[in-house]
Amino acid sequence: MSKLKMGSLAFMIDEIKGKKHLIRLKDGVRFSTQYGFIEHEAIAEAGDGGVAYTQKGVAYRVFYPTYSDYIMHIKRRAQIIYPKDSAAILMSCDIRGGQRVLESGIGQGAMSIAILNTLGGKGELVSCEIREDFASDAAHFIHEFYGEAPNHSIIIGNVYEGFDGVFDRIVLDLPEPWHVVKHCKEGLTNGGIMVCYLPTILQAVTLVETLKASGIFEELETFEITKRPWKIDGRSVRPEMWTYNHSAFLVKARKVEPMPVRETVKKEEPEDAPEETHEEEI
Numbered sequence: 001m002s003k004l005k006m007g008s009l010a011f012m013i014d015e016i017k018g019k020k021h022l023i024r025l026k027d028g029v030r031f032s033t034q035y036g037f038i039e040h041e042a043i044a045e046a047g048d049g050g051v052a053y054t055q056k057g058v059a060y061r062v063f064y065p066t067y068s069d070y071i072m073h074i075k076r077r078a079q080i081i082y083p084k085d086s087a088a089i090l091m092s093c094d095i096r097g098g099q100r101v102l103e104s105g106i107g108q109g110a111m112s113i114a115i116l117n118t119l120g121g122k123g124e125l126v127s128c129e130i131r132e133d134f135a136s137d138a139a140h141f142i143h144e145f146y147g148e149a150p151n152h153s154i155i156i157g158n159v160y161e162g163f164d165g166v167f168d169r170i171v172l173d174l175p176e177p178w179h180v181v182k183h184c185k186e187g188l189t190n191g192g193i194m195v196c197y198l199p200t201i202l203q204a205v206t207l208v209e210t211l212k213a214s215g216i217f218e219e220l221e222t223f224e225i226t227k228r229p230w231k232i233d234g235r236s237v238r239p240e241m242w243t244y245n246h247s248a249f250l251v252k253a254r255k256v257e258p259m260p261v262r263e264t265v266k267k268e269e270p271e272d273a274p275e276e277t278h279e280e281e282i
């Protein structure tokens with residue numbers, strides 16, 4: 001069933017240049033384009049996946065926006081986490097319904113929407129943000145795309161100074177996430193996962209060194225995600241000409257109980273010992 005109705009969002013793509021527009025359908029309003037206009041009522045009637053025409057006969061494909069359509073086309077004031085990275089964060093952090101998740105900062109709420117979608121109404125998301133204006137932008141975008149989120153709260157504050165509560169997962173997208181590591185001793189459950197999004201490798205190095213020195217994090221991973229789109233058009237089959245620039249490094253770590261201090265016993269291996277195999281236990 002089409003989700004398109006008056007009051008809902010619509011995503012319009014013209015047939016000439018493929019230019020994309022995110023709009024909200026309102027009674028008595030026209031969608032004005034360089035190729036003429038379309039009444040919003042006609043767009044709602046076309047429905048999700050349908051087609052609507054300007055009075056000059058130019059076709060626009062009509063969709064209900066996906067998450068990516070929405071967050072890539074909002075008018076934003078802060079950098080957001082792009083879908084290729086937010087997808088990796090959700091998987092690395094193993095976010096699922098029922099968990100308590102802390103996120104900081106909220107920025108424009110792009111990552112918050114991805115987390116709320118994944119929680120599916122179960123569990124809780126707390127977003128800690130230092131700037132009230134960004135918190136209010138994010139609340140607007142979350143409400144516009146996701147709707148009411150009774151399991152989401154926004155706390156205004158400096159997460160470097162600490163946070164209340166104990167969480168199963170922590171997602172950080174701010175300049176100096178290493179200041180949060182010390183608060184994880186009390187604020188992240190053992191076995192809990194933290195994933196940080198860091199534009200520069202120097203940030204990643206400082207964070208990894210802090211995580212290692214803390215003694216309460218193991219299973220560290222540092223990586224980046226590259227998306228390489230290809231053009232497939234007849235005999236022209238090649239990577240797209242434009243390059244997809246670096247976005248950020250992701251650092252994942254898992255909270256542990258500190259290892260008790262004990263005498264280490266070094267096992268001596270016989271020289272011709274067969275190589276150990278690692279079979280997975282099910």
Ligand SMILES: C[S@@+](CC[C@H](N)C(=O)[O-])C[C@H]1O[C@@H](n2cnc3c(N)ncnc32)[C@H](O)[C@@H]1O
Pocket residue numbers: 078079080081104105106107108109110111112128129130131134157158159160173174175
């Ligand atoms: C790049 S934006 C986050 C974007 C967000 N992940 C998204 O996808 O929309 C970084 C945010 O961190 C916030 N921030 C920076 N330092 C902070 C701190 N110490 N405590 C809480 N928030 C902070 C900034 O105000 C900004 O909103």
